[in-house]
Amino acid sequence: MTEKAPEPHVEEDDDDELDSKLNYKPPPQKSLKELQEMDKDDESLIKYKKTLLGDGPVVTDPKAPNVVVTRLTLVCESAPGPITMDLTGDLEALKKETIVLKEGSEYRVKIH
Structure with a gap:
């Protein structure tokens, strides 16, 4: 049996530091319309997006925050x-x- 060295506990505040250690670069931010237009030829992704967003058109207000509680x-x-x-x-x-x-x-x- 081989013993593994315990992994250090990572605090939430260390996310940026951890990202730099892992050399992670987040993808560029895209609008909802761009995401909907992507992969139009991939049937499984179209089905997945319909499951997430529904069949109807998604109406967004660019001035509104991400979530509006009514x-x-x-x-x-x-x-x-x-x-x-x-x-x-x-x-x-x-x-x-x-x-x-x-x-x-x-x-x-x-x-x-």
């Missing part, structure tokens, strides 16, 4: 129904609303 829903078994907060409306009015949860109650948050 609603939050609190779902709790002991509550009479889900509590939905619309984040596209008046946020100042939403900040004034109070939601009270019993201590120890279990709930889930759905992000839309």
Whole structure:
């Protein structure tokens, strides 16, 4: 039996240092449209992209951040129904609303 030397633990902050040690260079960033246009002759990649993105056209707003959260829903078994907060409306009015949860109650948050 051969013994391997233990590998050093890598902290998350050392990612850039590790990348330079591994000589990793990330590929150039491409737009979603460029990615969709690539590999049009590869049937398996077309199917894979449809699985990820869906069949319809992908509409993107270049000014919007990567993720836009429009609603939050609190779902709790002991509550009479889900509590939905619309984040596209008046946020100042939403900040004034109070939601009270019993201590120890279990709930889930759905992000839309």
